[in-house]
Amino acid sequence: QKEVEQDPGPLSVPEGAIVSLNCTYSNSAFQYFMWYRQYSRKGPELLMYTYSSGNKEDGRFTAQVDKSSKYISLFIRDSQPSDSATYLCAMRENTDKLIFGTGTRLQVFP
Amino acid sequence: DSGVTQTPKHLITATGQRVTLRCSPRSGDLSVYWYQQSLDQGLQFLIQYYNGEERAKGNILERFSAQQFPDLHSELNLSSLELGDSALYFCASSVDAGTGADTQYFGPGTRLTVL
Numbered sequence: 223q224k225e226v227e228q229d230p231g232p233l234s235v236p237e238g239a240i241v242s243l244n245c246t247y248s249n250s251a252f253q254y255f256m257w258y259r260q261y262s263r264k265g266p267e268l269l270m271y272t273y274s275s276g277n278k279e280d281g282r283f284t285a286q287v288d289k290s291s292k293y294i295s296l297f298i299r300d301s302q303p304s305d306s307a308t309y310l311c312a313m314r315e316n317t318d319k320l321i322f323g324t325g326t327r328l329q330v331f332p
Numbered sequence: 333d334s335g336v337t338q339t340p341k342h343l344i345t346a347t348g349q350r351v352t353l354r355c356s357p358r359s360g361d362l363s364v365y366w367y368q369q370s371l372d373q374g375l376q377f378l379i380q381y382y383n384g385e386e387r388a389k390g391n392i393l394e395r396f397s398a399q400q401f402p403d404l405h406s407e408l409n410l411s412s413l414e415l416g417d418s419a420l421y422f423c424a425s426s427v428d429a430g431t432g433a434d435t436q437y438f439g440p441g442t443r444l445t446v447l
Contacts, residue, residue: 256435265334265422265438266375300396307374318426320390320436324374 225249228311228323237332240297245311245323248292250312250323255287257296260308262324269309270296301330335359335427336439344445349373350367350411356405357425363387363437364406365426366398370419413446420444 228245233277235241243257255271258266269283272278279284284297294313298305311323335358345351357364366378368391377390381400392398395413398441400406420443426437 258438263441263443265336265440267334268437271435301345312375317388318365318380319377319390319423319434320365321377322375 223248224324225321226311226313226323229264229326230283230324232327232329234329235301237303237330238303239301239330240303241305241328243296243298243309243311243328245327246292247294247311247313247321249290249313249315249321250289251315254314255285255294255317256279256312256320257283257285258310258312258322260310262307268308298328300330303332305328306330334437334439336423336437338421338423338439338442339355340370340442343411343439344447346447347413347415349413349446350409351413351444353408353410353421353423353444355406355408355423355425355439357423358437359435361425361427361437362404363426363428363434364404364408365402365424366392367407367422367424367438368419369422378408392394410444415446418444418446427439 246285257270260266282299286295308325310325312320337356360384378387378392398408420441423439
């Protein structure tokens, strides 16, 4: 079993929809949780960063962490075609080694 | 643009050969990380250097090695290349090592194709 599980998708939604992306994990020592966005043939770009449990909002993006369930989510409101990308969750203990999910491919069509 | 630069963008080589990938971190960042991204394995952490010293090792093969130079740029050396080494190789950098709020910024990657 992988330390971090992420549904690979693809997820296809119409413009304006609310998108929910999720990851589950098995290591209870993870404390820092991130979401990266990766466009085709580009490097991952940091979207959201959360420490421990709770919610964090940034514009159209909301990250949620539920450590009791070992479950993290990223919500995208009013999705746009420019949001079409692969979304990677990543997490780590109190060290620098990031463990990534395999990524969910999102397609937002006009 | 993350501020992390990687060269070359693309590399095509043959099995058994050796290649060197180069990374320049963001200005002020002391840590450099190397990752391999393949279709079946996703993003895998290979190795981390902090201010010239190896700090952490992940799933790095013995045929692979890395170093960080005094000017903080880093090189990843891949030798005795196999078809399965074909992948995207990313470098990331961060300000510090071991601090909770530290975040990693990724370069554009080097696409390696082994024929």
